[in-house]
Amino acid sequence: xxxxxxxxxxxxxxxxxxxxxxxxxxxxxxxxxxxxxxxxxxxxxxxxxxxxxxxxxxxxxxxxxxxxxxxxxxxxxxxxxxxxxxxxxxxxxxxxxxxxxxxxxxxxx
Amino acid sequence: xxxxxxxxxxxxxxxxxxxxxxxxxxxxxxxxxxxxxxxxxxxxxxxxxxxxxxxxxxxxxxxxxxxxxxxxxxxxxxxxxxxxxxxxxxxxxxxxxxxxxxxxxxxxx
Amino acid sequence: xxxxxxxxxxxxxxxxxxxxxxxxxxxxxxxxxxxxxxxxxxxxxxxxxxxxxxxxxxxxxxxxxxxxxxxxxxxxxxxxxxxxxxxxxxxxxxxxxxxxxxxxxxxxx
Ligand code: NI
Ligand code: NI
Ligand code: NI
Numbered sequence: 001x002x003x004x005x006x007x008x009x010x011x012x013x014x015x016x017x018x019x020x021x022x023x024x025x026x027x028x029x030x031x032x033x034x035x036x037x038x039x040x041x042x043x044x045x046x047x048x049x050x051x052x053x054x055x056x057x058x059x060x061x062x063x064x065x066x067x068x069x070x071x072x073x074x075x076x077x078x079x080x081x082x083x084x085x086x087x088x089x090x091x092x093x094x095x096x097x098x099x100x101x102x103x104x105x106x107x108x109x
Numbered sequence: 110x111x112x113x114x115x116x117x118x119x120x121x122x123x124x125x126x127x128x129x130x131x132x133x134x135x136x137x138x139x140x141x142x143x144x145x146x147x148x149x150x151x152x153x154x155x156x157x158x159x160x161x162x163x164x165x166x167x168x169x170x171x172x173x174x175x176x177x178x179x180x181x182x183x184x185x186x187x188x189x190x191x192x193x194x195x196x197x198x199x200x201x202x203x204x205x206x207x208x209x210x211x212x213x214x215x216x217x218x
Numbered sequence: 219x220x221x222x223x224x225x226x227x228x229x230x231x232x233x234x235x236x237x238x239x240x241x242x243x244x245x246x247x248x249x250x251x252x253x254x255x256x257x258x259x260x261x262x263x264x265x266x267x268x269x270x271x272x273x274x275x276x277x278x279x280x281x282x283x284x285x286x287x288x289x290x291x292x293x294x295x296x297x298x299x300x301x302x303x304x305x306x307x308x309x310x311x312x313x314x315x316x317x318x319x320x321x322x323x324x325x326x327x
Contacts, residue, residue, distance in 0.1 A: 001208075002322070003114065003208050003210065005221065005263065007246050007263070026143075026206070027143075028116050028141045028142070028143055028150065028152060028206075029141060029142045029143070030139050030140070030141045030152060030248050031140065031248070031249065032246045032247060032248045032263075033246070033247045034244075034245075034246055034247070041246065043246060043248060043263065045114065045116070045141075045152065047206060047208060053323075057323075057325060060325075060327060061325075061327045064327060065327040066327065095326070095327065096325075096326070096327040097244070097246075097265060097325075097326055098323075098324070098325040098326070098327065099219075099221050099265060099321050099323070099324055100321065100322045100323035100324075100325075101210060101221065101319060101320070101321060101322065102210070102211060102320060102322055103208050103209065103210060104111070104209045104210065104211055105162075105166075105207075105208070105209035106207070106208055106209075107166060107169075107170075107205075107206075107207040107209075108204070108205070108206055108207070109169060109170045109173060109174040109175065109204065109205040109207070110317070112223065112317050112319065135252075135315070136252075137225050137250045137251070137252055137259065137261060137315075138250060138251045138252070139248050139249070139250045139261060140249065154223065154225070154250075154261065156315060156317060210319060211319070211320060212317050212318065212319060213220065213318045213319065213320055214271075214275075214316075214317070214318035215316070215317055215318075216275060216278075216279075216314075216315075216316040216318075217313070217314070217315055217316070218278060218279045218282060218283040218284065218313065218314040218316065
């Protein structure tokens with residue numbers, strides 16, 4: 001048994017939850033905030049059998065990896081800013097930080 | 110020293126807190142939601158000396174075990190539903206998922 | 219790699235976050251409540267390289283240690299209570315509970 005602690009951006013949190021449910025992976029979600037990341041994030045606690053650790057890591061990687069995305073321009077864009085701020089802007093979203101922790105005992109009551 | 114991580118239903122959370130206080134067990138509560146369970150749950154972090162692990166597990170088992178309970182019928186029960194939905198309904202409540210984690214260092218500042 | 223789990227009082231939480239950012243220590247914050255402590259507290263999850271564990275512990279110790287502080291008297295102090303409740307009152311604030319956990323795998327996606 002391992003306890004996987006995964007911190008993902010809120011943006012990816014619901015989708016990850018759904019993929020876990022489809023894959024029959026039990027995950028508990030804790031609302032969290034990051035030191036570096038300004039936006040909110042979610043901490044998942046996932047108890048999983050040793051032989052399924054790679055499967056869970058793969059799910060997290062596919063669902064929550066850091067990637068570039070085009071940001072929609074603000075609605076009231078001042079025409080005079082056009083030259084300085086070209087749109088669409090490419091921004092980095094997502095990203096997951098994952099710890100696999102050893103478990104000495106696991107119980108379900 | 111061990112770090113016990115216990116996920117219990119909100120329904121049992123206050124009672125478990127009180128039993129921990131009476132037993133002089135220091136527990137920190139985190140608000141959490143589950144992947145499978147629709148209802149909210151609470152994640153307890155409990156730092157405990159090795160020789161008291163069994164005692165803490167026993168407390169969690171006694172306070173938060175999964176059990177069947179009779180659900181009160183809804184107030185405005187439509188008479189025509191009587192045949193299809195017999196009351197009282199027996200539902201499963203409670204349940205705890207518990208991980209005992211090894212601790213390399215423990216400090217209180 | 220280690221996962222440091224540190225529970226500190228809300229009072230010290232923002233300051234600790236800032237010191238972590240200045241020291242380039244990545245920390246995730248979870249809102250929590252304590253069993254013994256009535257006031258709210260914050261649980262930090264800090265993933266850190268083995269050789270920086272002592273540095274992180276030192277930061278927590280310097281920022282969040284338990285210490286005595288003089289409490290401001292209540293605004294509408296009844297004169298007749300003067301003899302029974304001398305001001306200023308000295309109260310204990312702060313304090314941190316810290317676990318250093320082993321990590322089997324660490325990934326950033
Ligand atoms: Ni195992
Ligand atoms: Ni120990
Ligand atoms: Ni290591």
